[in-house]
Amino acid sequence: MELSAVIEQHIEVHKFRAGTIVGATLLALLLQSFLPRYIHRASLLELPLLITVYFGLSRRNPATGLLLGTIIGVLQDSLGPSPIGLYGIAKTIVGFVASSIGTRLDTEHPLSRLSLTIGFFALQQTVLVLTKRIILGLAEPFFSMQLLASALINGVIAVGLFMFLDRLRKP
Amino acid sequence: MAVLPSRHRSLVLLAAVVAAQVLALAVQIKRERQGRLIRVWSVTLISPFERAGVWSIDAMRGAWNRYIGLRHTGEENQRLRAELERLKLRNIELESKAAETGRLEALANFRQLHRDVPMVAARVIGSSADSASKTIYIDRGERDGVRRNMAVITPDGIAGKIIEAYRNSAQALLITDRESGVGAMFADTRIQGPVGGTGEALLMKYVNNDEKISAGQSVVTSGQDRIFPPDWPVGTVIDAKPGNPFQIVRLRPAAHLDRLEEVFVLLTTRELETKKEPEKAAAAPKPLGRPSATAPH
Numbered sequence: 001m002e003l004s005a006v007i008e009q010h011i012e013v014h015k016f017r018a019g020t021i022v023g024a025t026l027l028a029l030l031l032q033s034f035l036p037r038y039i040h041r042a043s044l045l046e047l048p049l050l051i052t053v054y055f056g057l058s059r060r061n062p063a064t065g066l067l068l069g070t071i072i073g074v075l076q077d078s079l080g081p082s083p084i085g086l087y088g089i090a091k092t093i094v095g096f097v098a099s100s101i102g103t104r105l106d107t108e109h110p111l112s113r114l115s116l117t118i119g120f121f122a123l124q125q126t127v128l129v130l131t132k133r134i135i136l137g138l139a140e141p142f143f144s145m146q147l148l149a150s151a152l153i154n155g156v157i158a159v160g161l162f163m164f165l166d167r168l169r170k171p
Numbered sequence: 172m173a174v175l176p177s178r179h180r181s182l183v184l185l186a187a188v189v190a191a192q193v194l195a196l197a198v199q200i201k202r203e204r205q206g207r208l209i210r211v212w213s214v215t216l217i218s219p220f221e222r223a224g225v226w227s228i229d230a231m232r233g234a235w236n237r238y239i240g241l242r243h244t245g246e247e248n249q250r251l252r253a254e255l256e257r258l259k260l261r262n263i264e265l266e267s268k269a270a271e272t273g274r275l276e277a278l279a280n281f282r283q284l285h286r287d288v289p290m291v292a293a294r295v296i297g298s299s300a301d302s303a304s305k306t307i308y309i310d311r312g313e314r315d316g317v318r319r320n321m322a323v324i325t326p327d328g329i330a331g332k333i334i335e336a337y338r339n340s341a342q343a344l345l346i347t348d349r350e351s352g353v354g355a356m357f358a359d360t361r362i363q364g365p366v367g368g369t370g371e372a373l374l375m376k377y378v379n380n381d382e383k384i385s386a387g388q389s390v391v392t393s394g395q396d397r398i399f400p401p402d403w404p405v406g407t408v409i410d411a412k413p414g415n416p417f418q419i420v421r422l423r424p425a426a427h428l429d430r431l432e433e434v435f436v437l438l439t440t441r442e443l444e445t446k447k448e449p450e451k452a453a454a455a456p457k458p459l460g461r462p463s464a465t466a467p468h
Contacts, residue, residue, distance in 0.1 A: 062181035070188050083199040085192035092192065096185045135196050135208065 014058040015170045024051050024165065025072055033079045044150040046121065048076045050158045052091045053120045054165055056098025057107040065102075069095020083136070090127040094120050110159045117158035121151040271432075278433050281326040289438040290324075291315050295431045296340065305348035305368060305428070307331070311436060312339040320398055322437040328404035328425025329353065329392060330434055341436070345428050346405070347373060354396035355405045358389040366390065366405055366422060373406050373422035380418050384411035390422055400437070 028047035035042035052072050056065035073091030077084045098120060106112050125147060132138040200208040278292060293309035311317050313336050321333045323343045331345040346353055347368040355375060356363040364377045375390060388408040394401030406422035413419075 063184050066181070066185050066188060083196055085196040088192045089189050092185065092188050096181065131196070135193065136200055
């Protein structure tokens with residue numbers, strides 16, 4: 001316990017300007033529900049996931065990360081046709097894992113962010129499919145080419161989005 | 172948001188948040204024919220405990236009923252056995268009375284049908300101790316007008332004849348006895364021949380091999396022995412085999428000689444005439460026509 005407390009004291013926790021997290025979250029949710037109506041390909045985007053991952057990696061506090069993931073996921077569920085809790089569970093886990101990993105890995109390098117985002121996309125997809133299969137009783141595939149493309153696209157967008165969000169950090 | 176300092180607490184928080192959302196999902200999801208998922212889960216979760224509870228209560232109840240509650244079973248079992256024995260005896264007694272009532276009714280009907288024939292009803296009180304001899308003892312004797320060589324009959328057919336008459340009882344020789352002999356004839360062909368006993372079945376003697384005899388043919392008394400009135404059932408043919416010089420014709424007695432309990436003794440050795448009764452002519456023994464000399468007993 002003492003050792004972990006010492007380690008946590010040396011972890012750099014990024015803080016953001018006021019309203020950054022709330023604003024970024026609402027904007028991501030708005031775009032996520034708004035864009036696919038006009039741009040069909042936009043359905044491949046998972047902007048709420050990217051926000052969850054970014055702030056989870058940046059805040060580096062598991063409790064904060066999982067609660068942020070919960071809020072984003074539940075809001076995403078409430079805006080879509082899926083039952084409340086489907087994306088909530090997935091993003092809760094993603095938020096928790098992201099904030100936990102943020103304390104151990106270099107999350108600032110673009111390549112690292114690309115691979116982490118793809119990994120978190122896969123994690124979210126796995127949790128979603130398991131939830132659908134076990135609780136909803138739906139036969140959902142774990143993998144498809146569309147999911148692979150979505151993962152790559154979100155990874156690439158995450159690199160640019162994360163660089164933009166870096167600018168909103170408090171110095 | 173409050174910062175939780177411990178990673179362990181974060182894991183607990185993660186589990187709690189995920190569990191809460193799983194429950195939220197379960198509340199929303201409705202499975203086909205099973206209602207909401209939360210209800211399915213609740214039932215699935217609770218039912219094993221309910222089953223265990225029911226099983227436990229049943230087990231306790233069973234143990235109570237089988238062991239503790241059986242403290243007085245021994246006494247009750249004995250009481251019930253005694254009751255059962257008493258009821259069995261009572262049942263036998265009632266069955267016997269019912270059978271006796273049936274027999275007495277048949278006898279009364281028979282006596283009523285032949286009220287002008289001098290006869291006395293008698294109860295069989297014993298049988299011969301000698302297995303080779305087919306005799307019975309009845310509770311009527313000389314005081315009741317019973318004499319030697321009087322016919323003993325039943326509603327089904329002839330039974331035998333009186334061979335000894337005492338003051339209050341008499342001994343009768345059944346027709347199945349080897350010493351017995353009855354003048355008889357076939358009811359349809361009127362072919363005559365004496366019938367004797369063999370110990371079990373009856374044997375009709377002196378029937379020519381030319382005569383066609385078939386099983387089931389009725390044999391009645393011919394009246395020539397001066398004991399039995401003519402046309403009383405003697406028996407039916409069991410089988411007939413060619414013999415030397417005569418056929419061997421075996422008969423089954425018409426009367427149930429193996430379980431005689433009540434009989435009639437015809438109080439005359441004189442030849443009796445037959446009075447035909449249209450409705451009874453075919454089935455029942457022919458009623459006798461001479462007016463009664465003795466009041467019915």
